[in-house]
Amino acid sequence: AQKVTQAQTEISVVEKEDVTLDCVYETRDTTYYLFWYKQPPSGELVFLIRRNSFDEQNEISGRYSWNFQKSTSSFNFTITASQVVDSAVYFCALSEANNYGQNFVFGPGTRLSVLP
Amino acid sequence: AAGVIQSPRHLIKEKRETATLKCYPIPRHDTVYWYQQGPGQDPQFLISFYEKMQSDKGSIPDRFSAQQFSDYHSELNMSSLELGDSALYFCASSLGTSGGRTQYFGPGTRLTVL
Numbered sequence: 001a002q003k004v005t006q007a008q009t010e011i012s013v014v015e016k017e018d019v020t021l022d023c024v025y026e027t028r029d030t031t032y033y034l035f036w037y038k039q040p041p042s043g044e045l046v047f048l049i050r051r052n053s054f055d056e057q058n059e060i061s062g063r064y065s066w067n068f069q070k071s072t073s074s075f076n077f078t079i080t081a082s083q084v085v086d087s088a089v090y091f092c093a094l095s096e097a098n099n100y101g102q103n104f105v106f107g108p109g110t111r112l113s114v115l116p
Numbered sequence: 117a118a119g120v121i122q123s124p125r126h127l128i129k130e131k132r133e134t135a136t137l138k139c140y141p142i143p144r145h146d147t148v149y150w151y152q153q154g155p156g157q158d159p160q161f162l163i164s165f166y167e168k169m170q171s172d173k174g175s176i177p178d179r180f181s182a183q184q185f186s187d188y189h190s191e192l193n194m195s196s197l198e199l200g201d202s203a204l205y206f207c208a209s210s211l212g213t214s215g216g217r218t219q220y221f222g223p224g225t226r227l228t229v230l
Contacts, residue, residue: 033216043204045159045221052216091158097215103149103161103172104219 023092141209
């Protein structure tokens with residue numbers, strides 16, 4: 001069965017600090033996909049990144065970076081020089097390749113508060 | 117770029133009433149998903165459709181039904197509403213239904229049952 005764990009329920013940082021959000025997943029499939037979504041206070045779910053299980057290259061997009069490690073089943077997300085606008089709930093999600101309904105399994109989310 | 121459209125954005129109903137939520141996917145997307153998000157919870161998958169056929173089913177109550185139409189829009193019908201149905205309902209769409217497709221979410225419909 002697939003499962004996503006985000007152990008950090010809430011994190012508070014001061015603006016300009018770096019912060020890492022943890023994501024640990026469980027799956028029996030060898031082919032799977034991992035995602036991060038951002039849910040700001042306005043409520044919408046914003047897609048941030050998609051990673052497949054065969055691509056362990058880390059990715060950087062501006063202040064955002066992702067570290068994928070299959071050996072520890074983790075897909076962590078780092079925000080560098082955080083800003084108040086980064087305050088949101090961040091969800092990690094997993095999709096198995098052989099699931100043709102292709103629904104996501106979301107983690108419980110991490111609420112990030114960036115204080116000015 | 118066009119995004120997923122959901123209507124209405126807010127809906128207030130009484131217990132035992134019915135509600136219909138609508139979802140218009142991103143143009144050319146053929147797969148639609150419905151999720152329910154309770155307060156402080158992560159989104160829970162309800163149901164999905166690919167090319168107008170149900171492709172997967174999650175924890176959708178029997179009181180709920182959904183369909184996808186020929187223009188790919190989808191409707192979620194909810195009957196005999198209960199207080200516990202109060203939640204944010206998301207629709208998402210993707211191009212194709214094979215594993216790993218990125219789902220793009222709409223802004224959600226906030227349903228309040230009184």
